[in-house]
Amino acid sequence: MFARRCSRLVASKTAVPLTSYLSRVGRPYSSAASAYENILTETPKPGVGLITLNRPKALNALSSPVFKEINDALSKYEEDKDIGAIIITGSEKAFAAGADIKEMAPLTFSSAFSNNFIAPWSHLANNVRKPVIAAVSGYALGGGCELALMCDIIYCTSKATFGQPEIKLGTIPGGGGSQRLTRAVGKSRAMELILTGKNFSGKEAGEWGVAAKVVDGGKEELLEEAIKTAETIASYSKVAVLAAKEVVNKSQELSLKEGVEYERRIFHALFGTRDQKIGMTAFAEKKKPEWSNE
Template identity: 55%
Template sequence: MRPRSTRSYTYILTSRPEPSVALITLNRPKALNALSSALMTELNQALGEADTSKEVGAIVITGSQTAFAAGADIKEMKDLEFSTAYSTDFIADWARLTQIKKPIIAAVSGYALGGGCELAMMCDIIIASPTAVFGQPEIKLGTIPGSGGTQRLARVIGKSKAMEIVLTGRTFSAAEAEKWGLVSKITSEEEGAVVTESVKMAKQISEYGALAVKAGKELVNAAYELSLQEGIRLERRVFHSLFSTGDQKEGASIQLQEFLRFIFFLGMRAFAEKRKSQFKGE
């Protein structure tokens, strides 16, 4: 897959492998895609553009076959003092990814360590190749994860396992990540398969109603912040609100036709038009 680039950046590549899918590739090969402030600034810009684009329905972030992102840029941090880090709220803007409304899929191959693991966890879905290696090795450098690693790991894989990963700094495989629920699926070993599979899923998501997709993402994320009762109440209210959208009426109409065709095998003209739902995001 060699999609056409849509804009030129220094540390990332952007493309549209499908008209409705934005693909962002981290591009610091000599540094194993280590995350620098400059790279993250470009990533935030590209994500913002994709989020506001009427054509894009879902986003994929990937790296190289060797490394999704092997960590944060240590050279950038090694001489940093507390006063500077605190006064500038260092790396706070890295979490802007979590404010993107459209679904983001991390296509992970090779190393996803430290900030790279945190970046993948900030995405909505992680698809991994068998070569993917995850970890939070910051403890070996005399520090801890700083972009949500301790919090997101604990919420997904549980306290005991998160403690082990954070306090020993050991890496874990794609198979372990899938077993623990951190990874959605593992692709074949074929080169590029993880990006192909991620784009395929992103395209599928982008074909559904944009408002429903946005609401689904918002509600799943809310499950980590609200009590069960509060979450269900919010879910029901958002569910109710979608009945005011044209997409819901379109989807319901097409599905009803398919249901009746399946049940009664009708050949009436009213059910003769076989087509996909034409969602308009309204």
């Protein structure tokens, strides 16, 4: 089974080369991954879950079936006590070049509204408590840009291409692009990007604060950096990591005064955890902490 998956990767021009793949993989794919048609999953380092979009012919275009698989993989990583951080990536050419227009074109207001179309796409932003890093190479347009913005941290190559071009199709962003992009780059710049449909580069994403790190290299160098950061996050107390992500996210919803008060309450609460005692005792004794994750 593992050999068949490797052969699939080699067969795809946009997939990870076999030699690089074998050097990164920490263990064969889990049995659950065999059911996926549009994504690949692996654990390249202890504590790190990796989801790779794998629709090379469609430039990883996003659709309801794709998000169903992404959400399933995310849920499994959420439940896995050994996983401390998650990475979502695509190919060298495309993180995700947009939403699948063939799925959307025939929809009516009634069908879209009644079926709450694309609501499941927000599972990542609304339900995943563990940190998620987007590793973006190539195109991240429309839904692809929105998927990256849903993640907690974005790493990208300098030549990556972001954008919300929905205006060119007679519609607007529907997966949170108008909200998250505005929070990232400010109202004026977001308004210009969304009203004109203009793209912006990975280099600009770094300069504007959309991306936390811009890598001058290709997909492999990008993934190495993302895995390194995910491994660092996964090495800390999982209780503290969950709390840290929660308070940062609250900063986007609360006033400064309310946010500081919320942060203080979570800070106080962590004094009731074993890991706070383990961490501070280890620091005082100049030892490496052995986290209990409790």
